[in-house]
Amino acid sequence: MKVAVIGLGKAGLPLASVIADSGMDVVGVDISDKRVQNINKGINPIPEEKGLSELIGKYGGSKLKAVNDYKYAAEECNAYIVIVPLFIGENKVPDFSNLKESFKRLAKIIKDHYLVVLETTVPPGTTENLIKPILDKSGKKYFLAYSPERIMTGYSISRYKEFPKVIGGIDKKSGKMAFELYSKFCKKVNLVSDVKTAELIKVAEGVYRDVNIALANELYQVCEKEGIDYYELRKNANHEFCNLHLPGNVGGHCIPVYPWFLINKLDVPLIKKAREINDSMIEYYADKIGIKEGKIAVLGLTYRDNVKELAYTRSIPMINLLQKRGYDVYASDPMYDKNEIEKLGVKFTDRFEEMDGIILMNSCEKYKERLKLIKDRVIDTKGILK
Ligand SMILES: NC(=O)c1ccc[n+]([C@@H]2O[C@H](COP(=O)([O-])OP(=O)(O)OC[C@H]3O[C@@H](n4cnc5c(N)ncnc54)[C@H](O)[C@@H]3O)[C@@H](O)[C@H]2O)c1
Numbered sequence: 001m002k003v004a005v006i007g008l009g010k011a012g013l014p015l016a017s018v019i020a021d022s023g024m025d026v027v028g029v030d031i032s033d034k035r036v037q038n039i040n041k042g043i044n045p046i047p048e049e050k051g052l053s054e055l056i057g058k059y060g061g062s063k064l065k066a067v068n069d070y071k072y073a074a075e076e077c078n079a080y081i082v083i084v085p086l087f088i089g090e091n092k093v094p095d096f097s098n099l100k101e102s103f104k105r106l107a108k109i110i111k112d113h114y115l116v117v118l119e120t121t122v123p124p125g126t127t128e129n130l131i132k133p134i135l136d137k138s139g140k141k142y143f144l145a146y147s148p149e150r151i152m153t154g155y156s157i158s159r160y161k162e163f164p165k166v167i168g169g170i171d172k173k174s175g176k177m178a179f180e181l182y183s184k185f186c187k188k189v190n191l192v193s194d195v196k197t198a199e200l201i202k203v204a205e206g207v208y209r210d211v212n213i214a215l216a217n218e219l220y221q222v223c224e225k226e227g228i229d230y231y232e233l234r235k236n237a238n239h240e241f242c243n244l245h246l247p248g249n250v251g252g253h254c255i256p257v258y259p260w261f262l263i264n265k266l267d268v269p270l271i272k273k274a275r276e277i278n279d280s281m282i283e284y285y286a287d288k289i290g291i292k293e294g295k296i297a298v299l300g301l302t303y304r305d306n307v308k309e310l311a312y313t314r315s316i317p318m319i320n321l322l323q324k325r326g327y328d329v330y331a332s333d334p335m336y337d338k339n340e341i342e343k344l345g346v347k348f349t350d351r352f353e354e355m356d357g358i359i360l361m362n363s364c365e366k367y368k369e370r371l372k373l374i375k376d377r378v379i380d381t382k383g384i385l386k
Helices: 012-021 033-040 052-059 070-076 097-109 126-136 156-162 172-183 195-226 230-237 258-263 269-279 281-287 315-324 338-342 365-373
Strands: 003-006 026-029 064-067 079-082 115-118 143-146 165-169 189-191 295-299 328-332 357-360 378-380
Touching (some): 012 026, 012 156, 033 064, 052 156, 079 097, 097 126, 115 126, 126 143, 143 172, 165 172, 195 281, 281 315, 295 315, 315 328, 357 365
Parallel strands (some): 003 026, 115 143
């Protein structure tokens, strides 16, 4: 079986590299010409991903051949793993256009007995109700399975190598074929009853994190009202059956997105409330500033430390909120230069000492010692300045 990975982004490229590293030849398909060219030259487009540069340098253009043409993959491969992005917009409704486009192209080239596996995190039911009807138009007898990626940007290579891979087939034979494929390059593969179970497993992981962070945020607010240190409480409360999470803002492609896959369709009041609580934390922190006007800096713009990405970050809504409240707003982030920050519509500052207030959104290790000296003016959402 020769495999093609469709979508060479932050999730797909580490996967294709891990497949190549297992000794298999792999074709990577991406619509971005620049990305394809770089990979074939051995240049890693995601340098912050640990271990990826080494693998791309070793296999790019040889064992991992990147192409922008689905037809080439059709001639070379008989198994396809699709991992193109699915976003939600302002209205929280998923935008399936990348997925639809990708599977329409696949339906044109697929042949009898080919295996197709979807990895993109999707609302449960998507593989059966959206993807299968598109592939059925091919008129071919194909196998179809779902296997959620469970990576964390920055640690994807180790996740792919160590984390159990979950697989669900549209039927028994599809599940078995996908199981055999993934067993070639994954250490542990768990075949579950069906595609919908596999889809919901990934969504449930995100929901678990979101709900638990909401609980932490509520308890954090209780602690502040009662004059108690939440971090001390958490340290002493946690044990085998109690896992209080860290409080704070929730950003990134996963945790703030996946709960909507259930909220949009079902009556899930706890999950819905958790989303509201986590989204409202920017107001809670902004209320703590304690002055009505002045210069306020938002430090840390990325959705997580050390990942240069703004997807669903709460720092941009925080900047917008402070601007709306009439503050003179500045920003800084260890991963962005002055120009990049100003392009986001906010003034840059590295003169933290001149600010009347600071909202520390990420850990920003680089700034820590300076911030400790002015910590009375810092709203420390990460609890790191103590
Ligand atoms: N990045 C993460 O940390 C992360 C974590 C968990 C899950 N995921 C999952 O991975 C999915 C993909 O996210 P990502 O972070 O890799 O996205 P990304 O934006 O980094 O990359 C997506 C890639 O797909 C390519 N692409 C888009 N449409 C295509 C098409 N029709 N055919 C071929 N290529 C196409 C783009 O050119 C791009 O290179 C997400 O929707 C999510 O389900 C990502």
